[in-house]
Amino acid sequence: MxxxxxxxxxxxxxxxxxxxxxxxxxxxxxxGGAACTDTAGTVSYAQKVVPMLQQFCYSCHTGSFPSGNIAMGTYANDKVIAQNGKLYGTISHSSGYIPMPQGMPQLSNCQIAVIKKWVDSGIPNN
Ligand code: HEC
Structure with a gap:
């Protein structure tokens, strides 16, 4: 029974x-149907990417014991996961990656597109 x-x-x-x-x-x-004006022109790391990561990621991924042992919060650290594909993989919920931000809804298509453009344009420290 x-x-x-x-x-x-x-x-x-x-x-x-x-x-x-x-x-x-x-x-x-x-x-996703809304116009995404944030991807127009060059995507600035400091002005567009950092505020987003600050809002959705840094709370868990900074400090002495970052979640999943993934440290973020400086250009050098953010660059590591941008380069190895984990940044885009996790926020786009691609298979093979743990979906992020953990315990929150997925970022909007526009926010994901901003990050993707920054990565695709060579991860500039701008
Ligand atoms: C509420 C806390 C929390 C937030 C917010 C959060 N993460 Fe995570 N993240 C974790 C934990 C916990 C793990 C380890 C998960 C595991 O190993 O099961 C993790 C793992 C990861 C990994 C490794 C995943 C993999 O597939 O190898 C990456 C990359 C990552 N997070 C990026 C991000 C990004 C980017 C954001 C913001 C969009 C974010 N995280 C927001 C808690 C969080």
Whole structure:
């Protein structure tokens, strides 16, 4: 009897999670339709990238014991994960990466595009 109850609970859980995921996709899809003016011209590390990382990442990834042993918060540190693909991989929720920011909704398509442009333009310290 216990096993059957567990199975039912597990199934309900899966269905529930699935519908949550669907809702989030819808929201993302719609927000992606907005014009993304932040990617116009050169993307500045100091003016565009840092404020975003500060808001969504630095709380867990700075200090003596950064989460996942991934240190961020200086140009040198941020450059490491930009270069090895982990920055874009985690925020774009690409397979093979742990989705970030942990415990928060995914960044908007526009915010992800800003980071991608900065990385693709050679990770300038500008
Ligand atoms: C609430 C705390 C928290 C926040 C906020 C957060 N992270 Fe993380 N991050 C973690 C933890 C914990 C791990 C280790 C996860 C694990 O090993 O299961 C991690 C792991 C990582 C990794 C390694 C993942 C991998 O696949 O190798 C990267 C890169 C990373 N975070 C980048 C970011 C970025 C970029 C942001 C902001 C967009 C961010 N994190 C926001 C807690 C956080």
């Amino acid at each position: 216990k096993i059957i109850f567990s199975l039912i609970a597990f199934t309900l859980c899966l269905v529930f999670l699935d519908s949550c995921y669907y809702d989030k996709e819808q929201v993302l899809y719609h927000s």
